[in-house]
Amino acid sequence: MSDTATLETTAPQAKVKQITVVQALNAAIDEAMAADEGVILLGEDVAAKQGGGVFKVSSGLSEKYGEHRIRATPISEQAIMGACVGAALAGMRPIAEIMLMNFVTVAMDQIVNHAAKLRFMSGGQTNVPMVIRTTTGVGVGFGGQHSDMLEAWFAHVPGLKIVTPSNAADAKGLMRSAIECNDPVIFIENILCYGLKSDDPGADYRVPLGKAAIAREGSDVTLITYGRTVLDTLEVAETLAGEGVSVEVIDLRTIAPYDEPTVTASVRKTGRAVVLHEAVRSYGTGAEIASRLHESLFNDLKAPVQRIGGAFSAVPMASVLEQAWIPNKDEITAAIRTTLDWKR
């Protein structure tokens, strides 16, 4: 409390410290481990001897907290996930790091049948307070088995929460909240966002789960997205502002359960909506959001909700193919124009 008071009374500094997404995640885990002995991290190559994680998110932490808390594991995703669920049942707050999101598929059983369901099936006797950290991203030529965004698979499962940040401040605040959450949280990082910088939100910063951010206010059309594509959307919104089109951008931050009140209120105001994600368009989370908007706002909509997502194909390696796969700014612009030009 005293820290907050100090912050409020101190004059704004000339230059606020900037942190990257990697530094933000590292700081959030560091703070959580200092605050709670029950927080541990299991994953491949996460300790100092192995380099502090493939993307350095746990850099320096095993030196500080010991290898019994930052524990490098064998390459055994099922055992990592199962051991974390078991440790969570025993009252700890484990973080499972699964190096890339495609590798999560190996541990689907432990996530879907165990982490998500044990509380319900035990009639409320147990809970699974764990974070499943994983990363992914299209655009760097990782190919079909290292690039997928699979959030829709998990959003379909009752008993899980799914979070993804688009900037460093949110990364810090969401990670802290995810670790403190009493339910299993899937925390999706994006490889292409790791180096992005934001103002450091300071110690003990939290972003509540389930609360979206209005990344840019607007009045003509609402663009709903999350993760890396928030950046593309903001660029498009800036360009279109020059033509007099006012785009409101919603960064969901929590994909499931998503902040339906904020989304609905925005689309009620603008009457137009575009949903965008990096994951393939078909059967994606965008379909769920679009459907709910059609159900709740059918009479207020000036145009059908547009959906944009990755191509319905495996993520290719060759740059030219990969760029064709990713939803791009032209598509975003075209979808916005479709809603603006719609004639009943």
Added chain:
Amino acid sequence: MVKTPAAKPERKPPAKSVSAVLPEEGSNHPRPRDPQRHEATQDELLHFYKEMLLIRRFEERAGQLYGLGLIGGFCHLYIGQEAVAVGLQSALTPGRDSVITGYRDHGHMLAYGIDPKVIMAELTGRGAGISRGKGGSMHMFSTEHKFYGGHGIVGAQVPLGAGLAFGHKYTEDGGVCMAYFGDGAANQGQVYESFNMAALWKLPIIFVIENNGYAMGTKVSRSSAETEFYRRGDSFRIPGMQVNGMDVLEVRGAAEAALEYVRGGNGPLLMELKTYRYRGHSMSDPAKYRSREEVQNMKDTSDPIEAAKAELLKMGVTEETLKSIDKDIRKTVSEAADFAETSPEPDPSDLYTDVLVEQY
């Protein structure tokens, strides 16, 4: 059918306590001591007898209720395997040690002294069931006893057990996790990931393979390249013990040796309990993959409850005492069944409770 006493096959005398222990004597690797058959007092054996008989009668009644349509879904009975759960769990400290098992879990709960009423009520899907009717036969928990289920995905409880053991080690609470699985589950990949992790980190866990001879409907010799399951930990340097799972005192003695080894900070240990289930894999299995003679022979020569009874009689316990025990147990089971049939079904609003700790 009338059987003449002369035609009844002779009961085998309890053989050597344990068939085998790995690594062999003289090895440089840590090795548990050779277990001894537990020398039970009369009271102790009576207690084990009552627990085994309770499981048997409970399961018989569950089978009947299933036949009457009062239990739906799947139901896997433990009849024949009673000595395993009773012998092993009698050596544990409930509330300190943790237990996790697969879907054939009724016996493990009863062996821990959990109220038969709330177990039976879970089978019939009632609100008073131990999982409030949301779990059913395969998904029962008692966190008070550190009993963590009751799991329906074959072998998936084994990594969870490694996590529970991680918790014991991390918090230094002195507990050991006992993770049960079957000969069928022993062919699942995640079991071996867990073996490796547990051995690497010296986790306090006993892997218990209940080898009842059949992976669902497939005989062990047709489903397993290595049928001596106590050897399955060999390549992870996990010592193994093969135990006669049809003799509760041998099981108990082996459990003590295993616990001594694991509590000594030596890491995991693997126990293979050779046992037999009299009923099908589940209630819907007519068990046509084996002969009636095979089952009858096991009942006649190796039944764990009959063996304990014979030993009790030899100790001087009277037939009357045993009859009165049977009567009391039948009464307990009847009360559990009545409770399970008459207590109310869950409220429909319970569908949306316990999905998360928080609300969606």
